[in-house]
Amino acid sequence: MEDTKIYKIEDVNAQEDEIKKAAEIVKQGGLCAFPTETVYGLGGNGLDPEAAAKIYAAKGRPSDNPLIIHIAEVADLTLYCREIPQEAWKLAEAFWPGPLTMILKKKENVPERTTGGLDTVAVRMPDHPVALALIRASGCPIAAPSANLSGKPSPTKAVHVYEDLRGRIPVILDGGDVTIGIESTIVDLTDGAPKILRPGYISRGDIARVLELQEEERAPGGERIDPAKVDPQAAPKAPGMKYRHYAPKAALYISGGTTEEMTEEILSRAAQAKNEGKKVGILCTEETKPRYMADVVLSVGSRAQERSIAHNLFAALRAFDDSDVDVIFAEALETPQLGEAVMNRLGKAAAAKKEEEKED
Ligand code: TXA
Ligand code: MG
Numbered sequence: 001m002e003d004t005k006i007y008k009i010e011d012v013n014a015q016e017d018e019i020k021k022a023a024e025i026v027k028q029g030g031l032c033a034f035p036t037e038t039v040y041g042l043g044g045n046g047l048d049p050e051a052a053a054k055i056y057a058a059k060g061r062p063s064d065n066p067l068i069i070h071i072a073e074v075a076d077l078t079l080y081c082r083e084i085p086q087e088a089w090k091l092a093e094a095f096w097p098g099p100l101t102m103i104l105k106k107k108e109n110v111p112e113r114t115t116g117g118l119d120t121v122a123v124r125m126p127d128h129p130v131a132l133a134l135i136r137a138s139g140c141p142i143a144a145p146s147a148n149l150s151g152k153p154s155p156t157k158a159v160h161v162y163e164d165l166r167g168r169i170p171v172i173l174d175g176g177d178v179t180i181g182i183e184s185t186i187v188d189l190t191d192g193a194p195k196i197l198r199p200g201y202i203s204r205g206d207i208a209r210v211l212e213l214q215e216e217e218r219a220p221g222g223e224r225i226d227p228a229k230v231d232p233q234a235a236p237k238a239p240g241m242k243y244r245h246y247a248p249k250a251a252l253y254i255s256g257g258t259t260e261e262m263t264e265e266i267l268s269r270a271a272q273a274k275n276e277g278k279k280v281g282i283l284c285t286e287e288t289k290p291r292y293m294a295d296v297v298l299s300v301g302s303r304a305q306e307r308s309i310a311h312n313l314f315a316a317l318r319a320f321d322d323s324d325v326d327v328i329f330a331e332a333l334e335t336p337q338l339g340e341a342v343m344n345r346l347g348k349a350a351a352a353k354k355e356e357e358k359e360d
Contacts, residue, residue, distance in 0.1 A: 004166050006158060008174045012133040019130070022171050023137035026051075031058060033147040033161045034134050035175030036126035038099045038183050038201070039154035039314070040161050041070065041144030042169065043134065046080075049113035052143055058168045061150040066116035067143040068101050068184075071125050072135040080110050080121060080141060087211055088189050094210040097127035099184040099201040114143050120190050130175040146183060147172075151352070153246045153314035153345075156181045160318060181311035182341050199341040201310065246345050247352035248317045250281065250325045254350050256332035263291050266329045270294050273327050281325035283316060285309070288331065296323045306335040310342055317349060 007018040022032045029051050031044045042058060044051030046069035056063040069080060074092045077084055081104040088102055106121035115121050123141075126132065135142050146154035149164040158174035165172075185200030187207060194211065196204055207213075255265040270280045270292070280294040286302040298316045301308030313333075320328050330350070333342045 002167060002170055004162065004169055004172060006162065006172045006174050009130050010176075012129045016137075018173070019133045019137050022134055022173055023139075025170055026134070026138040026140070026142065029054075031055060031169045032134065033155075033158075033165065033169060033172040034128075034131050034142075034144070035158070035173065035178055036070075036128045036131045036144075037178060038126070038180045039156055039178055040147040040158065040172075041126075041131070041142075042147035042161075042165065043070070043142040043144040045138070046070075046114055046141035046143035047109055047111065048140075049111040052111065052113040055143065055145065058165060059145060059148070059150045061145065063113070064116045065145075066118055066122060067114050067145055068122040068124050069110065069114065069141040069143050070131060070135055071123060071141050072132045074125060076141065077104070077123060080107055081105060081123060082107050085189055087194055090210055091187065091189075091207065092125070095202055095206075096125040097132065098125070099127070099180055100124065100207075101184045101186045101198075103186065103188040103190055103197065105190055120188075122186065124184055128175065128178075130173050134173065151245065151247050153248070153317040153349070154183055156311070156314050160315070163318075179311070180307075181314060182338075182345060185341070199344050201338065201341060203337060203340070245348040245352055246314070246317060247349055248320045248328060250320060250328050252283075252328040252330055252346075252350045254330050254332050254346060256334065259288065262331055263288055266292065266331065269329050273329075278326040279324065281320045281323065281328040283320070283328055283330035285331060285333070294329075296320065296325055300333070303333075303335055306338045306342075309333055309335060310338045313342060313345060 009015050025032050026045055029048055031054055033040055033042050042055055044055050074096055083105045101122050101124040103120050103122050106115055110121050147161045148155050155161045156178045158172055161172050180201050183200055185202040186198040188195045188197050255262045273280050281296040282292045282294045284292055284299055286299050289299045300312045300316050
């Protein structure tokens, strides 16, 4: 199929030509992968239904799973959304550009192909010079899911995009490794009290602080909604939640508890799997790495530096694929600030395989 070009962008101002070439592809209805601060995105014109169709095809993604549109100016919200509540402006002021996506009611010009048939649209202003330059040069909002094949961990490096989408898209803008490493927090502002549909780098507490919410106002019925506990079938508002996600090839099991409980359980599970002739992977942290022996032992970072854990998680899951382990035993990564977002991804990586086994 088509050859995928990689343009390495070190300085957006000095490399206007490459940005323009990529923008030209987007303007013509084509696709371009680009870096954001969270993960790499696979972009196309957010107002063009055909571009949305191409995105779904390239990812192998079901077309009822809606896309996020990326904008480069806060004020552009009014171009694509209606009935924008005060909360949206407050959140935009506090967190944009940045890793927050807001669900708002869409205007007519946003095609249903982009929103998976919904009357709402997900909008985000990313905090990355390459992403912002691409959006500005394209002259349209850019619809972009994470630039991985459907079901695989999101890409945090240009090479991950290349591995997944080589030959399926014309160009990748390589802006180096992303900084955050997990996708944006998604907040739904279309239905009463703001609801978090996907946890991310911006925490529940960050949002509550900006909106000056009292605990009981954070969701209808006085309940705090925990997205990790939302029944995937019963969550039509977050359609992406029902799909297979972040799945390494091997089955993944999480052990929690105290450090002692966790390491003991992992060691005993690993020993048993080894006895069964399996190639064993262990996903751990710097603090515990010396305790483990297995075919592949990967540390995602230090518990004392939670950001390193978020930053390295997806690359670690991909690395297990590369080393062809049969089974992965992972430490629960329940750190104070980012633990909810990280465990949401790790939990899906574990659940995905179980679902598959059920189907087989
Ligand atoms: O950090 C991010 O958000 C990255 C970068 C590229 O911006 N993008 C990303 O996109 O993670 P994606 O498509 O992999 O995840 C978007 C999620 C999906 O779970 C989708 O179901 C949900 O957002 N979503 C999109 N539009 C929605 C809508 N109108 N209502 C509810 N959920 C929506
Ligand atoms: Mg994704």
